[in-house]
Amino acid sequence: MMARRTEFTGIVVAIAITCWIAPAHGVNLLTNGSFEIWSGGYTPTTQPDRIFNDLTLSVPGWNFAIGLSSDIYRDKNATGAQSSYYDAAHGDYLAGSGSFQTTHEGISQTFTVAPNTTYQLSFEMAPGGLNYSGSWIENATLGSSWLVELTGALPSAVSNTFNTNLAHFNATGTTNPLAWTPQTLSFTSNAVGGSVLLKFTAFGDLTHVFLDNVVVERMVVPEPGVAGLLLAGTVGLGVVRRLHRGGGRGIA
Ligand SMILES: [Ca+2]
Ligand SMILES: [Ca+2]
Incomplete structure (x- = not known):
């Protein structure tokens, strides 16, 4: 579970970084x-x-x-x-x-x-x-x-x-x-x-x-503040998914 979650977060971050530079x-x-x-x-x-x-x-x-x-x-x-x-x-x-x-x-x-x-x-x-x-x-x-x-x-x-x-x-x-x-x-x-x-x-x-x-x-390339918000949002998304999978029992 932990490995899969880490992989998921990594993929989202990689996609976000790719989208930053256009x-x-x-x-x-x-x-x-x-x-x-x-x-x-x-x-x-x-x-x-x-x-x-x-x-x-x-x-x-x-x-x-x-x-x-x-x-x-x-x-x-x-x-x-x-x-x-x-x-x-x-x-x-x-x-x-x-x-x-x-x-x-x-x-x-x-x-x-x-x-x-x-x-x-x-x-x-x-x-x-x-x-x-x-x-x-x-x-x-x-x-x-x-x-x-x-x-x-x-x-x-x-x-x-x-x-x-x-x-x-x-x-x-x-x-x-x-x-x-x-x-x-x-x-x-x-x-x-x-x-x-x-x-x-x-x-x-x-x-x-x-x-x-x-x-x-x-x-x-977005300002550092925008990049930080994107990163925070990505990590937050991973936490929400983790809570959802864990039945809302909190972060161990
Ligand atoms: Ca022509
Ligand atoms: Ca011309």
């Missing part, structure tokens, strides 16, 4: 994470709906000046669309960076974290290409990936590679990508907090990698 929704620490706000750039007549970064492109929140080939692309359903070539994961615009086996093209953003706090980065990615005069002149055959790096107010730097699904690009079709892949990455700040640099660098066999809907949100 992603917050609605508060994105990033600015312009869906790339919907931009100005400048240049669209060559041979490359409709590519807002080419000719060093005049400005994308609030983001640094698009890592390397020479990070651009904005307009969704086929956006106001002012000139073609049906690009399909954003979210909203009317997406970002794309040229990918090479020695990484040198990407975008970055700096944001602020509180001390000792867990966050979740989420984003959507897809294999990219460039439509030039009506044909897709670039598409990966070996690989197409984002290297995601977080540095700054963290106990140690975070570095993760995320591969696209190459089946999501059709070089003979009109619109790309065919689908987007959602990704997530959790990280915890250090005891001081402060600035964190988030950097996406594209790599692959000479094509582009697409990115959209980038979110950094705080994971919800």
Whole structure:
């Protein structure tokens, strides 16, 4: 009886702890994470709906000046669309960076974290290409990936590679990508907090990698007082069950 009761209480506590930590929704620490706000750039007549970064492109929140080939692309359903070539994961615009086996093209953003706090980065990615005069002149055959790096107010730097699904690009079709892949990455700040640099660098066999809907949100952890109440309630539940099983004879 005692062993079973202890096991029961342990399971309830484990479930409660699991429920305490969950992603917050609605508060994105990033600015312009869906790339919907931009100005400048240049669209060559041979490359409709590519807002080419000719060093005049400005994308609030983001640094698009890592390397020479990070651009904005307009969704086929956006106001002012000139073609049906690009399909954003979210909203009317997406970002794309040229990918090479020695990484040198990407975008970055700096944001602020509180001390000792867990966050979740989420984003959507897809294999990219460039439509030039009506044909897709670039598409990966070996690989197409984002290297995601977080540095700054963290106990140690975070570095993760995320591969696209190459089946999501059709070089003979009109619109790309065919689908987007959602990704997530959790990280915890250090005891001081402060600035964190988030950097996406594209790599692959000479094509582009697409990115959209980038979110950094705080994971919800209840205040210690709330956690204590939950724990007290859980222990209390175990005591009630014990009294019930024991016919109300009290706690031995
Ligand atoms: Ca977007
Ligand atoms: Ca779309």
